[in-house]
Amino acid sequence: MNIQINRETLLKPLTSVTSIVEKRHTLPILSNLLLEAKQNKIHLTATDLEMQISLSVDSATSNDFSTTISAKKLLDICRSLPDNSDINMATNDSRITVKAGKSRFNLQTLPAADYPVMTKTQSQGTVITIPQRQLKELLKQVEFAMAQQDIRYYLNGLLVEVVANRLNIVGTDGHRLSFTSTELKENYEKQDVILPRKTVIELIKLLDDSEEDVNVEIANNQVNFSFGNIRLISKVIDGKFPDYNRVIPTGHQNTFTTERLGVLLAMQRASILSNEKYRGIRMVLSNNNLKLISTNSDQEEAEEELEIAYGSDALDIGFNVTYLIDVLNNTNSEQVTFSFADANSSCLITLPNNPDYKYVVMPMRI
Template sequence: MNNHHSTRGLVSLRTLSVPRSSVQGMKFSANREDLLEGLLQVQNVVSTRTTLPILGNVLIETTEAGIQLTTTDLEVGMQCFVPATIQDPGATTLPVKRLTSIVRELAEEQVEFETDERCVSTITCSGSVFRIVGLSDEDFPPLPPLGSGQQFKIPQRRLREILKQTSYAISTDENRYVLNGLLFHIQSDKLTVVATDGRRLALAEHEIQWSGEELTKVILPAKAVHELERVLGSEGDVEVFVMAPEIAFDLDGTLLISKLIEGQFPNFQQVVPSDSSVRVTINRMELLQALRRVSLLLNDRNLSVNMTFTRDRMRIETNSPEIGEAKDEIPVRCDADELKVSFNPIYLMDPLRQLDVDDVTLEISDYTSPGVLRTNSMNFLYVLMPMRYRAAEDE
């Protein structure tokens, strides 16, 4: 991370509602690395399939301490601050992908930037000179202002961990649009984040101090989730503002604002089994590696593996007449003499890849009931529906 980041603070929040300058002429100079890092932060929001040219551009505005970069696709908006020396204040918009490519290839550290009244910007760096035609900043759709919404803080590292532990279970079925995002279930002292696609459910929790008095439930779209995962760091807090129909995340001078998915998320509490008769403790990496090995013999017609648990062993196997069979055994601690169940190994490997623990616990009642994967910390769980146990193929 660049050491300029520590000076960014909450500049984006403070300047978001400042009226945009109508002056087209603008002149500033900035460090190439700072400018490139800022452009890389915001460029992913821009869609390559947009029909409105202005949505392919980045809005560049001067502030007292530097410049502010903003992009949006009308659903998700990203804004970040870049330190710069301002000679003439102003604003313009330029194609963000092209501008990023130019700045990436510049040879020297100091970049001079000047825009005229016709929205033509001249970029000078050492012996390199580029002139790019832009569009008026007045045509750029403004991000919604941060109002008096309720808010909470959470460490960036922890929120990034929560997103990694849940986002893989977001549904990609557009017919079930309320499942195309993450549920933020916010209570006075706890944030619960949930994703489900109908076949599995991932849940992670964290204690917070919520400024609101009532239970709040909002759904963050998948694109915003992925952008947030990308920009979250390992230090400092992120401040979350819930101002339906939008939500905003402010972190270290970068602001992400997203529209929320409208609709009712399923009652996740009803999905989690209240009691399971068998508990199996397994080393996470041993289970993940065994599943990887057995999965090498899966095909589109057979996407399940059989699991047989005894007191101290677990056997994983698959059998396909077209391909062959695979078996693997690993040590476990199980409180039943024998139990058989079948799961989709891809769905079972997803949470194992994202967890950072030594052991996991799998709770099962029988081969027809959902399995529940937990960690010792009790702030994560994963519910997975079983598949038909292919008993005939065991013989």
């Protein structure tokens, strides 16, 4: 049983599927990927039992077969071969031989029948279509606000919600919340799921900056993504996501709009002397003036001053500067608007050129 394939044809899809393979797993076969040859195509599948990525590439094959092979070893072999090498793979009992030029590798395999393939749910879910570039941008606008290994497991992912003709995506870690939305081509019944953190990160890697469509099928316990030659199946987090509408404030009267890059650089400089653990920064607002002040346990202090168009109440309010830098780094708008109610209320950050984006940060005592 033979496969002939060019190194470049195999390397990119192999890199894509291998990224979800766990390095240490109780099931040895999960360190492998499923390699199937069918009708002059190679199908590569990897899973960690929570998510599965499948890809297909064209290749000359002698006949149909399937096996599983160490994902990391095959990827390392491909990477180490010279550019444009022609790779030949031949199976023999429980081994596979990989040849390229004068290089030869003999690898152990495990039976394909033992591979735990995730199957697509039979229940018909909501299917939406959205350009790849657009979905990638939406995910990048909110993914940084997801929690990491929080005991409130439902925060370790993104809320994906379809309501009528809107797709809403929300991430929060309990201290800040990022919300983005876009209009869909059709109306749908309300449906929402929580996508796990790992799925979100892999999706951002896999999606292209192209106008080609992604089909997203949302079911109760699973979400399926189909785009190009990629199929991604993901389980969802079972839990109740917080009501984000109660968190997003309305009617904050004290607002100013400023250049995103200017305030980002000022915050990065001020953060150098902030407390390493709490990362606190004070925003002191007065007439047409913003001061950013940070101090640390060594009694060191940094102060940045910016001229802004502001004529509302004087305010002195503290925030975790990392949460502010995150949002300024992950938006590409030239200007940002900050809105406040008082020194004890959250800050709302919006973009003048994108009414569908909102970012909320809770204040902290400094």
